[in-house]
Amino acid sequence: MADFGDALAQGPDLLAAAETAVAAATAPLHGRRPDLLSVFVSHPDPDLAASAGQRAMEIAGATTSFGCRASGVIGDGRGVEDTPAIAVWAASLPDVRVTPYRLQAARHEGGISVGGMPVPAEDDAVAVLLADPFTFPAQGFVEQSDDALGGLPLVGGLATAPVGTTALGPSRPAPGGARLFLDGEVHERGAIGVLLGGKVGVRTLVSQGCRPIGPTMTVTAAEGAELHALAGVPAYRKLEEILRDLDDADRDLVLRGLHLGVAMDEYADSHGRGDFLVRGVVGADEDTGAVTVGDVVEVGRTVRFHVRDATTAGEDLDELMAASVEDGPVGGALLFTCTGRGRVMFGEPDSPSGGASHDVRAIRRGLAPRVAGFFADGEIGPVASKNHVHGFTASVLAFDP
Numbered sequence: 001m002a003d004f005g006d007a008l009a010q011g012p013d014l015l016a017a018a019e020t021a022v023a024a025a026t027a028p029l030h031g032r033r034p035d036l037l038s039v040f041v042s043h044p045d046p047d048l049a050a051s052a053g054q055r056a057m058e059i060a061g062a063t064t065s066f067g068c069r070a071s072g073v074i075g076d077g078r079g080v081e082d083t084p085a086i087a088v089w090a091a092s093l094p095d096v097r098v099t100p101y102r103l104q105a106a107r108h109e110g111g112i113s114v115g116g117m118p119v120p121a122e123d124d125a126v127a128v129l130l131a132d133p134f135t136f137p138a139q140g141f142v143e144q145s146d147d148a149l150g151g152l153p154l155v156g157g158l159a160t161a162p163v164g165t166t167a168l169g170p171s172r173p174a175p176g177g178a179r180l181f182l183d184g185e186v187h188e189r190g191a192i193g194v195l196l197g198g199k200v201g202v203r204t205l206v207s208q209g210c211r212p213i214g215p216t217m218t219v220t221a222a223e224g225a226e227l228h229a230l231a232g233v234p235a236y237r238k239l240e241e242i243l244r245d246l247d248d249a250d251r252d253l254v255l256r257g258l259h260l261g262v263a264m265d266e267y268a269d270s271h272g273r274g275d276f277l278v279r280g281v282v283g284a285d286e287d288t289g290a291v292t293v294g295d296v297v298e299v300g301r302t303v304r305f306h307v308r309d310a311t312t313a314g315e316d317l318d319e320l321m322a323a324s325v326e327d328g329p330v331g332g333a334l335l336f337t338c339t340g341r342g343r344v345m346f347g348e349p350d351s352p353s354g355g356a357s358h359d360v361r362a363i364r365r366g367l368a369p370r371v372a373g374f375f376a377d378g379e380i381g382p383v384a385s386k387n388h389v390h391g392f393t394a395s396v397l398a399f400d401p
Contacts, residue, residue, distance in 0.1 A: 001094070001401060002091060002092060002093050002094065002096075002331055002332070002399060002400070002401055003028055003029050003030070003032070003091070003092040003331070004028065004089070004090065004091050004092075004331050004332025004368075004369075004370035004399065004401075005024070005025040005026055005027060005028035005029060005089070005090045005091075005370055006025055006075045006076060006087070006088070006089045006090075006332070006370045006371055006372040007020070007021040007022075007023075007024035007025040007075055007076050007087070007088050007372075008021060008073065008074070008075030008076040008078060008080065008085060008086070008087045008088075008372070009021040009024070009085065009086055010080065010083065010084060010085045010086075011084075012084075014041070014043055014048055014049075014051070014052040014084055014086060015051060015052055015055050017052070017084075017085070017086050018039075018041075018052045018053075018055040018056040018059075018086050018088075019055065019056075019059060021056065021075070021086050021087065021088040022056050022059050022060045022088050022090075024076070024088075025037075025060075025075075025088040025089060025090040025372075026060060026088075026090045028090075028370070029090060029092045032092045033061060033062065033063065033092075034060055034061075034062035034063065034065075034090040034091060034092060035062065035063050035064065035091060035092055035093040035094075035096060035098060036062060036063070036064050036065075036090070036091045036093055036096075036098050036194070037056075037057065037060045037062035037064070037065035037066075037067075037088065037089070037090050037091075038065070038066060038067050038088070038089040038090075038334060038372060038373075039053050039056045039057060039065060039066075039067035039086065039087075039088055039181050040067050040068060040069075040070055040073040040074070040075075040086070040087045040088075040372065040373065040374040041053050041056075041067070041068075041069050041070070041073065041085075041086045041087075041179070042069070042070055042071060042072055042073045042080060042081075042082070042083060042084060042085045042086070042161065042374075043069070043084045043085075044084075046069055046161070046176070046177050046178075046179050049069040049161070049179050050069070050179045050181075050186040052086050053067060053068075053069070053086075053179065053181040053186060054181070054184065054186060056086060056088055057181060057183070057184045058184060060088070060090065062090070063098065064098040064100050064183060064194060065181065065182070065183055065184070066100060066128070066130065066180075066181055066182050066183070066192055066193065066194055067130070067180075067181040068130045068159035068178070068179060068180050068181060068192075068374065069159065069161050069177070069178065069179035069180075070159055070160070070161050070374035070375055070376065071160070071161045071173070071339060071375055071377075072085075072339065072342060072356060072374065072375035073085050073086065073087035073372075073373075073374050073375070074087055074335055074337070074359075074360045074371065074372055074373045074374060074375070075087030075088065075089065075360075075371070075372040075373075077357070077360060077361060077364050077371075078356070078357040078360060078361075079337075079342060079356035079357045079358075079359070079360055079375070080356060081339075081342050081343060081356045081375060087372045087373070087374070088372065089332070089334060089370070089371075089372035089373075091332055091399065093196075093200065093399075094199075095198055095199035096196060096197070096198050096199060096200040097121075097123075097124075097195075097196070097197045097198035097200075098194050098195070098196060099118055099124075099194060099195040099196075099197070100182055100183055100192070100193075100194050101116055101117055101118050101192070101193055101194070101195065102116050102182055102187065102190060102191070102192050103115070103116040103117055103131075103136065103141075103190050103191040103192070103193075104116055104136075104189065104190040105135065105136050105137055105190065112137050112140070114136075114137070114141055116190075117148070117149070118195060120149055120150060120152050120195060120197075121195075121197050123197045123198060124152060124195050124196065124197035125152075125153075125196055125197055125200050125201075125202050126152065126153050126154075126155060126195075126196050126200075126202050126204065126397065127149065127152055127153070127154050127155070127193055127194070127195050127196070128154075128155055128156050128193045128194050128196070128334070128397065129142075129154050129155070129156035129191055129192075129193040129380055130156050130157060130159050130180060130191060130192055130193055131156070131157075131158055131159065131190070131191035132158075132159060132160070132178035132180065132188075132189060132190060132191065133158045133160060133377065133378065134160075134174075134175040134176075134178065135175070135178070135188075135189040135190055136189070136190050136191045138158055138191065138378065138380075138389060139389050141191075142154060142380055142387050142388060142389050143387075143388075145387045146386055146387055151385065152195075153204050153381075153382045153385075153387065154380050154381070154382070154387040155204050155334070155336065155380060155381050155382075155395055155396075155397040156193060156336055156376075156379075156380040156395070157336035157373075157374065157376025157377075157378060157379050157380060157395065158376050158377045158378035158379075158380075158389070159178055159179075159180060159374070159376065160173035160177060160178065160376075160377045161173060161177050161178075173377060176188070180192045200399075201399065201400030202397060202398065202399055202400070203324055203327065203330075203398050203400075204381055204382055204395070204396065204397055204398070205317075205320045205321065205324055205367075205381075205394075205395070205396040205398065206320075206379075206381035206382065206383050206390065206393060206394075206395050206396075207313070207316045207317040207320050207393060207394040207395075207396075208276075208277075208278045208316065208383075208390060208392070208393050209308055209312055209313030209314075209316045209317065209341070209392060209393065209394070210259055210261065210276075210278045210306040210307065210308045210312065210313075210316070211306060211307055211308070211309075211312040211316075212261060212276070212304045212305070212306050213242065213246060213250055213254075213304075213305050213306065213307055214242035214245070214246075214304065214305050215231075215242075215304070216263070216302055216303070216304045217230040217231040217238065217302070217303055217304065218230070218231055218300065218301070218302055218303075219297055219298065219299050219300060219301045219302075219303055220232050220299065221235075221299065222297055222298065222299050224296055225282075225292055225293050225294065225295060225296055225297070226290045226291070226292050226293075227260075227290060227291045227292070227293060227297060227303075228288075228289065228290050229289075230291075230303070234289035235284075235289060235290055235291040236284055236285065236286055236288075236289045236290065236291060237289060239284060239291055239305070242305060250307060253307035253308070253309055254307055256307075256309075257280070257307075257308060258280075258281040258305060258306075258307065259278050259279065259280055259281060259305070259306040259307065259308060260278070260279055260280075260281055260291075260293050260297070260303055260304075260305055260306065261275075261276025261277065261278050261279075261303060261304045261305070261306045262276055262277045262279065262295075262297055262301055262302070262303050263275060263276055263301065263302035263303065263304070264276065264277055264383060264384035264386070265384065266301070266302055276303075276304060276306065277383050277384075277388060278306055278390070279293050279294045279295040279297075280293070280294040280391065281293055281294075281305075282294050308392060309345075310345050310346050310347075310358075313341065313345060313346075313392075313394075314346075314358070314362065317359065317362050317363075317366075317394055318362065318366060321362070321363065321366040321367040322366065324367060324398065325366070325367060328400060329400070329401055330367050330368040330398045330399065330400065330401070331368060331369075331370065331399050331400060331401030332368055332369075332370040332371070332398075332399045332401075333363055333367060333368035333370070333371045333396050333397060333398040333399065334371075334372065334373050334396070334397045335359060335360060335363060335371050335372070335373030335394065335395075335396055336373050336374065336376050336379045336380070336381075336394075336395045336396075337359045337373065337374075337375060337376065337379065337393075337394040337395070338375065338376060338377075338378075338379055338390075338391060338392045338393055338394070339375045339376065339377055340391070340392045341358070341359060341375075341392060341393075341394060342356040342358075342375055343356055345358075345392075346358035346359075356375075359394050360373075363396065367396070367398060368398055368399075378390065378391060379391070379393040379394070379395040380395060381393070381395035381396075
């Protein structure tokens, strides 16, 4: 039987915090060596974060260990943002094959090639991917992964964190801040991860946390990411019609951020929440009548506008977990949640760590007791059996006990 442990430690001495976190995360394994260890570190100094990650991997002595630096980390039932902390997740996985890998991108005349991905075995069940978006083409790699990896699901996140601090607080993520941990080593570029195969029971959950508004429509004119006509009407005018029919509360949500859902199953009789791949609306031009989306949407696709708020995001995650537990209990989980799903979305003023703890609390309550992860600037996970990079999403890899 698999066993799992998780922990989160803070303090001015991050190396001591690493030792504390490892001890707490490995205690439920009852002296067994971890087969898989995940380490996530938040600290404004990338080199200090690297030292803490190395220390955790060294003293845990896991067969395979991986992780990264991030702007916030999750463990022990709470999330911590923009504060020095380390989260550790440990698992004993009998009869499970864990294959670590490191990916690097190289430019050439034909474009960009990626090397280092092992050929998946027939009984591989899932791959975890942590990538530095400044040095690795994560979007393109994930888009092509379905063909390249034979449909193997990918779960993970884009690992970025501020480089140093300013007088106003942490600076914005920038090149050079990534620290990727793999089997005792620290890498500053590319991507790392693990393949899990053999007798492994896993399931993936991707909570996009959006609610549809307005009617379902067909794209009747488009060029690249610009939608020119929806249901035969100029896209901008169609959007105006939809906004006129909304109540004040939904209209306020649109002003905070509008999204477009692209139906994953064109042949479904109806399309509701969870049936769409959600992408942000990044612009609308009254003069040209175009609405611009953060992805390419082809003519003929079925789409619907969406809004997002804390209530919707919480309900969506709860519904996914309720459906998942019908397949049996879960022993542990890795959580990759968006930086926008912390205090920004789930502000909880009465909680010591505020809204940063919402997702991990929900998962511990409704899915798995042992959860750890980090706040990502892009979350990786499958929707309708196809891998995607998402935003404002919670991507979960859950392990059967």
